[in-house]
Amino acid sequence: MEITALEFQRFQTFLKVASGISLADNKQYLVNNRLRPLLNEIGVDELDDLLSLIEAMPDDNLTMKVVEAMTTNETFWFRDSLHFHALEQKVVTELGEKGRISLWSAACSTGQEAFSLSLSIDKALRLINKRPTVQIVATDISEKNIDQAKQGVYTDIQLSRGLPNETKIDHFKGVRGGWQIADKHRSRVSFKSLNLINDFSDVGEFDVVFCRNVLIYFSMSTKIDILNRIAQRMKQGAYLFLSSSEQVPAEVKGLQIVRDSGCKYYRKR
Template sequence: MSGDFGSKNVIDQQEYDAFCHFLATACGIILGENKQYLVSSRLDSLMKANGIVSLAALVQNLKEYPGSKIYIAVVDAMTTNETSWFRDSYPYGFLYEQLLPDVVDKHKNLRIWSAAASSGQEPYSISIIVDEFLENRRLSLTSVNIVATDISQSVLSSAKEGVFPQSSLDRGMSQARIAHYFDEKDSLWRIKDEIKRRITFREFNLLGSFSALGKFDIIFCRNVLIYFSSDTKKDILARIAGALNPLGYLVLGGSESIANYSDSFNIVRLKNGLVYQLKE
């Protein structure tokens, strides 16, 4: 590829293949064929800002300086995805109506993992559901720990702040919940501390070991497995099964399935979707 990265020149196939290999090795994401336009749109400004004139030069830089600012920025750019509040709704209804009552009855300690937390809407949505359940039922839990992880440092930094523009709240957050759980300042909305304090944010790569995370009652791993190869999906699902408490639950994205990748779960069919329960 010659000229500026942002020009209309086509990315050389060899350069593209080398970048795809880097991305698969670094974070497990499989771009597939004919996604040169995506690479170009997400990396153009980053490469220009750092004086990198070709994708081949970028890949060489990433190999020579793993963990550098450019390396982190590239992973951030290629893994950041759209999210919304209470996405698909049915996982949160299941959490409120079935899982939380079960936990209260059994052991009073709740651990939930949001494995692709992005900018925080999912873990904050989970915490709000927990708060509503405890408030409406006049119940208490000994401890509630929501672990929110993502590979992207930039989105995690934003998530930790818990500050959102109105345009973000318009995607799934009701006016009643905004009034109850947010404070407004300078046209931005800050989520209240009682919702934040249940959540621990940490940078985490799903290709790494899960052992340090502990065990969970339910794991949300939504709209992320679709980016991995079949072998990586099998590996991640096997380790998710190992990270769940007995009869724990897994929630995937609406278009995702464990079929052909894991036999560790039973399907639990809900009104508008399904979740997976770890087999005995």
């Protein structure tokens, strides 16, 4: 599929309006690679044909398929392991004194991050012999991802991406189609679809927020807006983890950087 400059600009505008995602000018190759299977599926040849189809017959399902194709990324268990080390060694130790710990996985993909949080907290609480109630809200823009995450079932290949074998043995059971995480962890996590550019004032208030590898899709102004609204959903003293390559812009107020054993995260003052 050959994409003209005008076609690409039209697609950039569509994607920005539909999802808030700002697609860089040098990403034409990504559009080509990600959308080709979808174009084949719906029987059109060119990007313009796809956009004209959406405009002529607005279809939320087709729009979501386009957004999902453009945001699908590899996901891993315990990705950026230093974050989970900090969660286990410092954050949970402190929060363990509370009767309830609330967490938000703000871009949970197919659930690996949310369940990694549950597994890490489980491990840390056993070490300090505390048993607070743990509640995790996990959101993602993709309804397809959320549907899979709710099942909690993963293939051997998916489990091989970062999950220790002993964790698989202790916390998963073999089912048709793969391995299902234990009910204890599934019951802790509430999955729902959410686009971060939309209002999320009713998502809850949290002690810990993981918002990793998603803000890179947005313009700086949108990123600042999202982070300011995330800060409003954080309790006093709560923790925010971004990906290791990201940082909170100066325009976002009330979050103080914490550097600990090679790990960087933020705390609400």
